[in-house]
Amino acid sequence: MRRHSAQLTHHPAVLPWLGANFWSRTGGPLMWRDYDPKTVREELGVLREHGLTMTRSFFYWPDFHPAPHRVDEELCVRFRDFLDAHTEAGMGTIPTFIVGHMSGENWDPAWRGGRDLYEDVWLVGRQAWFVSQMTRRFKDHPAVTGWLITNEMPGYGRVYQVDPPSSDVVTAWAQAMCNAVRAAGGTQPVSLGDGAWGIEVTGRDNGFSLRETAEYVDFVGPHIYRSDTDRVRQHHRAAFECELAAVTGAPVVLEEFGVSTDTVSAENAAVYYRQTLHNSLLGGATGWIAWNNTDYDDLWDQSPYDHHPFEMHFGITDSTGAPKTPLLELDSFADVLRRVDFPRCRRADTGAALVVPAFLERDYPYSRPADRPLIFTSLHQAYAAARAADLPVGFLREADGLDGDVSLYLLPSTRQLTTRTRRALERRARDGATVYLSFCSGEHPGTRGPWFDGLDALFGVELQLSYGVAEPIEDDTLVMTFTEDIGPLTAGDTLRFPVAGNEDSRAYLPVVPRGARVVATDAHGRPALLVHETGRGRTVLATYPLEHMAARTARVNPEQTHRLYAALAELAGADRAVTVDTPYVGADVLVHEDGRRFVWLISQSAEPLTVRPAADGELRDLMTGEPVTDVGLDAYGVRILELGEAEAGDRN
Numbered sequence: 256m257r258r259h260s261a262q263l264t265h266h267p268a269v270l271p272w273l274g275a276n277f278w279s280r281t282g283g284p285l286m287w288r289d290y291d292p293k294t295v296r297e298e299l300g301v302l303r304e305h306g307l308t309m310t311r312s313f314f315y316w317p318d319f320h321p322a323p324h325r326v327d328e329e330l331c332v333r334f335r336d337f338l339d340a341h342t343e344a345g346m347g348t349i350p351t352f353i354v355g356h357m358s359g360e361n362w363d364p365a366w367r368g369g370r371d372l373y374e375d376v377w378l379v380g381r382q383a384w385f386v387s388q389m390t391r392r393f394k395d396h397p398a399v400t401g402w403l404i405t406n407e408m409p410g411y412g413r414v415y416q417v418d419p420p421s422s423d424v425v426t427a428w429a430q431a432m433c434n435a436v437r438a439a440g441g442t443q444p445v446s447l448g449d450g451a452w453g454i455e456v457t458g459r460d461n462g463f464s465l466r467e468t469a470e471y472v473d474f475v476g477p478h479i480y481r482s483d484t485d486r487v488r489q490h491h492r493a494a495f496e497c498e499l500a501a502v503t504g505a506p507v508v509l510e511e512f513g514v515s516t517d518t519v520s521a522e523n524a525a526v527y528y529r530q531t532l533h534n535s536l537l538g539g540a541t542g543w544i545a546w547n548n549t550d551y552d553d554l555w556d557q558s559p560y561d562h563h564p565f566e567m568h569f570g571i572t573d574s575t576g577a578p579k580t581p582l583l584e585l586d587s588f589a590d591v592l593r594r595v596d597f598p599r600c601r602r603a604d605t606g607a608a609l610v611v612p613a614f615l616e617r618d619y620p621y622s623r624p625a626d627r628p629l630i631f632t633s634l635h636q637a638y639a640a641a642r643a644a645d646l647p648v649g650f651l652r653e654a655d656g657l658d659g660d661v662s663l664y665l666l667p668s669t670r671q672l673t674t675r676t677r678r679a680l681e682r683r684a685r686d687g688a689t690v691y692l693s694f695c696s697g698e699h700p701g702t703r704g705p706w707f708d709g710l711d712a713l714f715g716v717e718l719q720l721s722y723g724v725a726e727p728i729e730d731d732t733l734v735m736t737f738t739e740d741i742g743p744l745t746a747g748d749t750l751r752f753p754v755a756g757n758e759d760s761r762a763y764l765p766v767v768p769r770g771a772r773v774v775a776t777d778a779h780g781r782p783a784l785l786v787h788e789t790g791r792g793r794t795v796l797a798t799y800p801l802e803h804m805a806a807r808t809a810r811v812n813p814e815q816t817h818r819l820y821a822a823l824a825e826l827a828g829a830d831r832a833v834t835v836d837t838p839y840v841g842a843d844v845l846v847h848e849d850g851r852r853f854v855w856l857i858s859q860s861a862e863p864l865t866v867r868p869a870a871d872g873e874l875r876d877l878m879t880g881e882p883v884t885d886v887g888l889d890a891y892g893v894r895i896l897e898l899g900e901a902e903a904g905d906r907n
Contacts, residue, residue, distance in 0.1 A: 256608060256649040256659045259501035260601035262541040263444055263474060266400045269347035271597055272508060272542035273589055274309035275302060280549040280574050283557065284315050284357050290333040292340065298549060299344045301572055305582050306589025309347040309400055311510070311544050312337065313354045317364045320385045331392055338398040347400030350393065351448055352386045356411035359563035372412050373420045373428045383435040390439035402441055403448035404432040407478065409461045425462035433471040448510070450478035455616045456499045458627030469503040476510030487812035487859045488639050490530035494538025495638045498650050499611070501539050508542030509535050516579065517565040525580035526891045532588045533857055533893045537843045539602065545585065550574040591895055594877055595845065595853045603844040603852070605647040606829035607663040609637060613653040614671045626671065629698050629760070629803060636806035637667035643817035643838035645831050646824050662688050663827035665820070668695035668803035672707035681713055685790030689827035693797035694764040696725050698757055714796040715771030715787030718764060725762035728754050733799055735783045737775045742822030750815040755807035756800065764798040771796070795823060813838035813859065833870045833898065840866050840888065844898065852898040858888040873899040
């Protein structure tokens, strides 16, 4: 299976995009009122010295569009100087048009008058006019490398009201805005700047559908600021959402991410940047724009900083322009991108896939939005477990069918499947694939149990559920004891899993085998894992919601699902080019178009580690080319190696 790796190609001098969202420290969102060309050039110079190639810039809407039919020409002169400063520094920028939301506050032009941003025809026309006016003015400037229509429009529109806009309305608005860029002569890539917070990624419908707007945009730009109760899941959060955001096949640019050093230490800010950058690269992102370029200590009495004071310190430089630890991580990351010639790399193919249920993004009749958080969190936890197993996974959307050359299908804590998918999975198993599903009863009492047909036949069991009754898990820890070998797991091995969930989801599936083999039991002797051989392949059923229970547990990773996934990969013949004998280090591979392979080793350990990776070739130091056997990793560290061809019969 080919994993998503799409890249922008239009402006090689500043690609891949690696930059920062930019407000000058002299004014924040009000920088254009008292524009300081010298300070701007100093700020850009620091970014460029540390490997950054571009910025994202903003037309603060109340200032640039002070009247319905007028653009502030003096501010446009200042913005042109801002573009010139980028050219002088050898950088590009992505101007953002409709900037009415920024850093915890919304600002309207004085003339808006409460009109609806999406459905008021006059106001939509004024937005499109402004977009076209700014495009005409700056489309030919060499510093312009892309366009964004808004900054987080869902936070400026009606998403927080009872009636968020429909996708039809938002898509029509997006079409009008993007068409305004093209009609005005803008040829650079364009996207919406909405944050990719819509239903295909988050399971929450805010009107912004990646599928519906795909016709009009050239890339997708997630904004990631979410938090978690588990550090490993947190480190993989941006990568996971980038994987989901790739639903249309467009390039994925991590358009906003970052941390305020009012909320974390300098050391932990560096860790977050390091982990987010490298993991999102392995998650298919091909551009990165940090939030944001500088701190704003001198603006403490100016909105939004007076009421959102932590917003003053998201900078990758401090308020004097000195680099902070995140900028040093960006500099190091830029060096890696150069050394591997990243624009000519793609992620290695994989034989394993996480199946994304259609119920995450489709509003089927009488389906419940309450099911979607369970789908999202179970997939997220499964993604972290796959990383711990050194198992590269692609994402297959049930809504798009299950096409693809895949030998292992993972359906973590999956309650809902359509009839077509149920039958497709059975065909895949008969044709030689391994299909794994862990049972989940759901997190609400409505129609408890599996919401798909023929579980018995698919998995070779007879379920023993009583109608409407969740069979409670009474143990605090699930102890799964293997009764026969399955991959590297041997008879007598035990896996231990945390038990969590509410009264509906903290439940197991009582079954008796009817053709399946029980390969592991729980502490009460009941079937916990069953394998059903069918045709040339097999299905595997876990009777406990392993991933859901872990997802509802704090500080749980690495938990032992990774051992099960590694066993399933071996059973299915899903290749793992590089493996490490500890779940604290994940391995994955990028492939250059000339055939070179590069290995990423990313540690989730708070302590330094030395590991000895096993690979299907010779590992070499990226800098010296010398063979490498033992690899040292700092706490939460990253190492990149080159993977050469294996000697006949060898596996290091």
